[in-house]
Amino acid sequence: MSNSHPSLDLPDSASTRLLTRIRNEVAAFSFTPRGAVRCIGLPMFRTSVARDVGCLLDLDPFVISWTCLPLVLSRRNRRHVPDFAVTRATGTLVVDAIPASGQAVPPQWASDAAERLGYGYEVHHESNLRGDVRLENARDLLQYASYRVSLGDRLRVLTLLEEHGSMPLSACLQVVRNSDAIGVIAALALRRFIEIELDEARIGPETRVSPFRG
Known part of the structure; x- marks a missing residue:
């Protein structure tokens, strides 16, 4: 454009x-x-x-x-x-x-x-x-707009979700090797490798994470 x-x-x-x-x-x-x-x-x-x-x-x-x-x-x-x-x-x-x-x-x-x-x-x-949950979650994720995810962490998260389907955020964090695991998940969501539930509540351990389907 x-x-x-x-x-x-x-x-x-x-x-x-x-x-x-x-x-x-x-x-x-x-x-x-x-x-x-x-x-x-x-x-x-x-x-x-x-x-x-x-x-x-x-x-x-x-x-x-x-x-x-x-x-x-x-x-x-x-x-x-x-x-x-x-x-x-x-x-x-x-x-x-x-x-x-x-x-x-x-x-x-x-x-x-x-x-x-x-x-x-x-x-x-x-x-x-005002008070929009999706907006507050978007603000949180965009703090990681420039975060770079290693190929290994990306594959580990995507493999987990492909094998098990939708998972809680806490389970996805456990397969990440990087010390800033939430940064990895946020960056993958921003780049549409995965989807995070943004509308139900503020992002937390039980927030559902799924492969991005578009």
């Missing part, structure tokens, strides 16, 4: 200048966790809720990739840069994250502008993410 798209009403140079300015401003912001696994280009977030949505995108099995601040949506002389472009097998959509403070609310015409470019459009409200 390209990091730059033409807008409807602006010349390409104007879109490029706008995207460059916004990306330069946002590059100074920092939100945790800092890692990402399916982001094309630099992970850049205008708000903490955008960072949260990025966490969920990384753990969404239907998301192929996502890009931050990807394009300009425009209508007449008005312009808007959405938080993400997200590629799924079913197509690409642009996504906005809306803080509870009411700041950075996208214009009402953003959906129509996205559709005119051939994209779907979604919004995620911070109020709907």
Whole structure:
């Protein structure tokens, strides 16, 4: 996916200048966790809720990739840069994250502008993410976004799951030789070798782990 798209009403140079300015401003912001696994280009977030949505995108099995601040949506002389472009097998959509403070609310015409470019459009409200168990688990896993797993540990975990099916996390940890066993499991989940149950409760010893089926 390209990091730059033409807008409807602006010349390409104007879109490029706008995207460059916004990306330069946002590059100074920092939100945790800092890692990402399916982001094309630099992970850049205008708000903490955008960072949260990025966490969920990384753990969404239907998301192929996502890009931050990807394009300009425009209508007449008005312009808007959405938080993400997200590629799924079913197509690409642009996504906005809306803080509870009411700041950075996208214009009402953003959906129509996205559709005119051939994209779907979604919004995620911070109020709907508060207390979300999946989000908290995604935050925990993404602390290991850059963790490298040895071939041996990967094969030991995958062999266990192929032979026995779904297993509790505690059983998977026992076959890992690395001293940071949870880092191994987290990294394998982030890279879709395995699946971890994320929606029932916070990750713990009894959390179910399964081979990734897609």
